[in-house]
Amino acid sequence: MPIAEFRITRFQFARDRVIGDSQVRADDVNVAALELTSQTGQTGLGFIQTLFHPLPDQAEIEAVFENEVWPSLVGQEAISLVHRVSRPRGGNQRAFSLPFHEALQVALWDLAAKEAGLPLHKMLGSRRDRVRAYASGLDFHLSDEAFCALFSHAASIGYDAFKIKVGHPDFDRDLRRLDLLKKVVPAGSKIMIDPNEAWNSKEALVKLTAIRDAGHELLWVEDPILRHDFEGLRTLRHAVNWTQINSGEYLDANGKRLLMENFGTDLLNVHGQVTDVMRIGWLAAELGIPVSLGNTFLEVGVHMATALPEVEWLEYSFQNFDHLVEQPIEIKNGFAYAPNRPGHGLALSETARLEWSRPKRLKRSELGNAPENPRLPVDLT
Structure with missing residues (x-):
């Protein structure tokens, strides 16, 4: 109506x-x-x-x-x-x-x-109602003690994948954070890092090599260099064959298309704009490029994540918004569940x-x- x-x-x-x-x-x-x-x-x-x-x-x-x-x-x-x-x-x-x-x-x-x-995810074409969630700290400005407390808590409630913020001017601090993370999460956990474009392409290669040499295995590095440096991203993809490049967060739908056409990412990062996400997600599926759902307000992105065929991960960062709605999205044991209530399920x-x-x-x-x-x-x- x-x-x-x-x-x-x-x-x-x-x-x-x-x-x-x-x-x-x-x-x-x-x-x-x-x-x-x-x-x-x-x-x-x-x-x-x-x-x-x-x-x-x-x-x-x-x-x-x-x-x-x-x-x-x-x-x-x-x-x-x-x-x-x-x-x-x-x-x-x-x-x-x-x-x-x-x-x-x-x-x-x-x-x-x-x-x-x-339910929105069924209207979008889902074949499932859950997706793996990783614990994301948004932790760059936390003390080491608060950093450890956050990720220790995440591990204690069932997460087995964790993303931390790096890109500090003192690279030793980035390495220390990875060492601290290793101490508070289970062995064999999936680890991701996010410099938020703090590096250039050569710097990223040097630092990712140093991270690997320090004994840290990474599932992906997110937005290591400038978003429009498609050549640098493509070169980095081939140079660091021990991890994946996750990019696209800061690009609009057209920019994401250009990123994929220029072979600039291993995983495409999308967020909360439902129509745009579905359109670019369908294109990613045609190109065989996995998609990750970044932070979405109140985790509404779980609907797109369960509807798109190439999505393996949804980001969850413990932001304190649940009190704004009657019933938030359910997240337990490392999975986010799409509600089966009509619409996106948030009131x-x-x-x-x-x-x-x-x-x-x-x-x-x-x-x-x-x-x-x-x-x-x-x-x-």
């Missing part, structure tokens, strides 16, 4: 720990829930997120959405919009003023699947709307304590 209403709820709260990598860090959460409601009363949910700067006041978010997005949605059916493509010509090819794109795709797909009475918590909504932008000093994180019962502050 046609889309009739929208609602935006702005949230802002402290994180339970600092997160980040070799390039960025963040210690608060800035997010808004987007709800699209059809004439039948079904609601599709997506999340608008900024990592480094607070969103404007809720009234401003609503005004921008109503001006830039709403005219193309109202009166339309969600199922007719999820695959719609516009010709990228001139001023028509531009981003929204606020980061609505992913939230819009997720909310539309959620609503379309609910209207069809199907905004009315308790969270009451207790954690912040219509007005707050200063960082006004945020108070972070919500309790039930999936991470250790002190990482």
Whole structure:
């Protein structure tokens, strides 16, 4: 049925720990829930997120959405919009003023699947309802003690694959982190590293060789060099035949296509934009390139992960968002499970709307304590 209403709820709260990598860090959460409601009363949910700067006041978010997005949605059916493509010509090819794109795709797909009475992963063509999950620390700015506590906890609850952040100016620190990880996770665990483009191609070769010589086996290295250095990525793929290159995180759908056409990656990294992920995931399947699902808000990416044929892994990084929804995605014993509820299975918590909504932008000093994180019962502050 046609889309009739929208609602935006702005949230802002402290994180339970600092997160980040070799390039960025963040210690608060800035997010808004987007709800699209059809004439039948079904609601599709997506999340608008900024990592480094607070969103404007809720009234401003609503005004921008109503001006830039709403005219193309109202009166339309969600199922007719999820695959719609516009010709990228001139001023028509531009981003929204606020980061609505992913939230819009997720909310539309959620609503379309609910209207069809199907779980989203089944609507996308899944043949399974679970995928292997790896524990990702977003740990670059943690102390060694907090780093060990995080990954020790992950190992204790059934994870057997772990990704850490590297790319420190002091390479000995990267090696020390790998040594520490080896001490707190089971022997034979799968290990991945992510420099977040901190290296150039020759530097990456030297450092990956040093990591191997220090006795560390890697399943993959993620985004070792600049995203558009297709030649460097291709050369690195052939030079480091003892591990895999995982790239594409920072590229849009067209960039991911060019990356694969230039043989620049062993695994393609995708995130939370449902339509874009499915399109590029189908192309990756045609080319025989495995796909990994990076961090997606509240792990909604489990639906794409279980629907695409080349996905083996989904990233889970213990981010403290579960209190925002009534029932989060189930993750246990190293697997993430796609819900069999209609849509993506996530519904905004009315308790969270009451207790954690912040219509007005707050200063960082006004945020108070972070919500309790039930999936991470250790002190990482």
